[in-house]
Amino acid sequence: MRNALKIASVLAVGALALAGCGSSSSSAPAGNGSSGPTSSIKVGMAYDIGGRGDKSFNDSAARGLDKAKADFGVTTQELSAVAGETDQQKAARLTLLAQGGYNPVIAVGFAYAGAVKTVAAQFPKTNFAIIDDSSNLQPNVANLVFAANQSSYIVGVIAAQASKAASVGFIGGVNVPLLQSFQAGFDAGVKATDSSAKIQDKYLTQPPDFTGFNAPDKGKTVAQGMYDSGADIVFAAAGGSGSGVFAAAKSSGKLAIGVDSDQYLSATPDVQSVILTSALKNVDQAVYDFIKSAVDGKTLTGVQTFDLKNGGVGYSKSNPAVAPYEAKADAAIAAIIAGTVTVPNTIG
Amino acid sequence: MKRLKRLALMLVAPVLALAFAVLVTSLILVASGHAPLGVFTSMWNYGSAPDSLALTLNLATTYYLSALAVAVGFRMNLFNIGVDGQYRLAALIAAAVGGSLHLPAVLDVVVILVVAMLVGAGWAAIAAVLKNRRGVSEVISTIMLNYISIGVIAYLLTPDRLAVAVQGSNNIGTQPIPPNGQVPGFSVIGGAQNAVYGLILLAVACGVAYWYLLGFTRFGYDLRATGLSPTAAVASGVNVKRMVLISMLLSGAIAGLVGMPQLLGASYTYSLDFPTGLGFTGIAIALLGRNHPVGIAFGALLWAFLDTSRLILDLGGVSKEIVTIMQGVSVLSVVVAYELVRRYNIAAQQREVGRALAAETPELVGQGTA
């Protein structure tokens, strides 16, 4: 068994070397030939479908990786998933990284939960991290999760203040528990600020149809419906579909709230003004912190929650129009950190 | 001698097609600055490692079942594009039933498999009935049913209905199937960490049954006759509507099994990340294997091997979509190659007959045994 494993790793590494020939490797160590810091740590990163360049979740993780690379000089290797994979294929990807000596290995997205469980048991000396899942309690696994309900609560507070008609909307990309926690927080934030406010909640698609995360047309239609029925600010927790929501806001002369990253900064200039703020989910920070812990020799394990308190989630202030509402938002943050307010995590 | 020649003719099409696919892929690799030989070698080295081989066999198992489901229809010119929806719905219901069952080990598995087949067949039957009663093309109806099945699954896969939420996870799935309903894997490949699905035997059994059904039964003859010439089949007494219904049910039942190796051999629950799109892979593989049970087996293994070994490509900075291109080109070119070989074959046989007549020896007929 052990021997075979060795042979397998030799083969895999040999293959790596071969594949490296004549290829424009994307994983040249940052430290080589430059005066930056160097580290012997090799970080493996397994993305979900879309990989680096998806302008969303995976990209956010990639930013954290890039920052860690620049700051610590770690070596990195990135692999990404294809549609319709089985757990075994995902496990094979993680195995490939673990066998290649990458430690820690970061799996981006809850779809990797099963694969991480399998591979972490096979490689007890390798540290793993999984983002957006907290079901894995093996000693060499860190679960990096986000209190998105808290950031959603804060943008709910802002939305309730900004709404002149006391009518707001929530659009979730896909109706999964993760997005439901966004809705729970948002609704609670709105109600806490203006108990009379009307809230419309909609999801673009139902699982297993995950297209709701990347369907601007659907986002636009649903948002338009909300604006037409009186809402004047809509929280678009819908990944790539958000651009449709922003377009609807622009054409209706209403407002919208972005999600995950500061979408005011990444949006095209013509819709920038309608993005009042964004509920931030700093995946990049989580990735960076995790790698930092590995570089420091104190690799994180267990459930690591990124919340308002440690700055893992928050809201953006880059749109100056949000300034009038900041006071109440910041007060809500303080209350949550202090524990005087508890944000619900589930709807209903 | 003649049989050997015929076998060679059968093989020439896929071999030509593969060679062409490799050529196209190589050109793209060269164009993007990679050495094709190096890339292929690294794929081979990684793909032939024990773990990869086990994974390949597991993928091939599901691909094979999916392609068989498609091929049953293809043989009578019935295009079941709905295998995708059929297996997903079947897997969900079977998983839910399996999660609530507490039966003795073997019986438990049998019940789950039967439920899956019934659900798959039932879902496919809708298309058959629409075709027979209303003349709706099964291509259209099965594609539409794929979308409807997604909606149905979305409706059913919520904590109020068939799903349970997993603590601390963003995933939801059905109640996990207890060990009695699980099918243990084999460690057939020395040194592999992962086992080979026990249900690979089911796939093999399905293949043998398919081969026997088509080649040796009256039903199989009727099915092939309908595929070769619907008009002649009708004139020969085949009830085409009945054939449409039965073969659609068969196709759906096999489709129902597609998700089973994964469900009973690995995940034990139908959750949001249950593999999707296997039905479409099945279409490609059925084409690749020319609806022949052995051809499909090779097609499924090849496809699975490529899917497995492509993992290594990222590591070398080669876009792994290159494998998708290779798969696509090989399917396209195999279709073209089969057509060319088919035409060549007809012409060759006509020439053969002509030669026999020119030799003025009409008594050439041998007793000829198969």
Add this chain to the structure above:
Amino acid sequence: MVANHDIDITVRRGTVHAIVGENGAGKSTLMKILYGMQRPDEGTIAIEGEVVALHSPSDAIARGIGMVHQHFQLADNFTVLENVILGDEPTSGLRLDLGSARRRIRELGEQYGLSVDPDAVVEDIGVGDRQRVEILKVLFRGARTLILDEPTAVLVPQEVDELFRALGELKSQGLTVIFISHKLDEVLAVADEITVVRQGTTVTSVLPADVTARKLAQLMVGSELPSPQTRLSTVTEDVVISVRDLTLATPEGRLLLDRISFTIHRGEVLGIAGVEGNGQAELVETIMGMRTPLSGDITYDGKDIVDWPTRRRREAGIAYIPEDRSRHGLLLEASLWENRMLGHQTLAPNAKGPLIDRAGARKDTARIVSEYDVRTPGIDVMASALSGGNQQKLIVGREMSGDPLVLIAAHPTRGVDVGAQAAIWDQLRAARSRGLGVLLISADLDELIGLSDRLEVLLRGRFVAEADPATVTPEELGSAMTGAGGEAA
């Protein structure tokens, strides 16, 4: 080219040149080569002294060669005009120029005596008109040489005369016609020169004045002309199948069969005469259970079978030689032994319970091949590899197997060479004397008159006349078929 070796033909401009030969003699292959559908392995084709290579039908068309196929290639729900221009649409700018096309079709029609209403829908016009459309199609594309493959097979005598007049017109205006047929009387009547092909070789070229039909037939096969005459009546008193008031309609309610009644006794051949498209195919398909009649009864062997599915009828002993063998009689891309099973796949020697009996089917196929002289190198070749005549022999052999009580035979010798035709006639006669009842449909009036014990004339889905084959002439029958003659004989 092995099917044809040493074919040597010279066709002079402005003549009708007939090519005659047995089926499988290489006529079809020769035509395909001339029309660019197949390429010769050796040898050359010269047009007006210039050696040309024809790679495809479009090459041939560009060289002024046009082909009128035996089976019409028309879109039924298009008008004549649309059919003629299909694939060669005249345009002015981006717009279809229908006006000028219509004018041109009228001109061509008048010029060659081929007038057809350009705006009639093809499914509404008769067989003769359809053939004119096929010829117009070819002329419209500028053909100067026309190849006609068995053009008279589907025509009644009067229509044949009209066709020949048109061919004469074409000839007089300098066009060349290559005329393929094995109806020797017609060939002698219309051709300026005749080439006889046998086993892929040109036997000889003769002038019609120098030969008789009998001589020509001997050149083709080297044997005596067979005769379809049935001398001795074998009709018995036992009714084997009777049809009463059978009525069939389209979904729109148009009647295809109108109260058809007849009775066939054991040992009797009932011939149905009629121009193609008057309900023969529908009658046969209704008797075989492939169509559901509106009303009426079919009694077979004492049982009412009108609700039986096709399979049960076949299992009960109704044999069927379909009119269109490639559509209804064969699986072209399956082997001969698999074709032996078609229509009999539930019966011995082809089946054992729910399984098929390969060995039994193969053995019986070999028997049919030798008994019916199917020319093939083996029983594993595809049906499509055989010539039309040999395919037909296989079908006849298959349907005569298993001692049927009734044979529904549509054009049993269509496309079969003279020698095989005689063999099939002999088989039919022998089966008849053993008590087989036959419903015979044929466009070959000599065959009908020669084989039948009784004749009915079918016109627009109704029996309009009866005739006694002992006294009726083909001309009289032809008149009755077109509804012109009234009661024949």
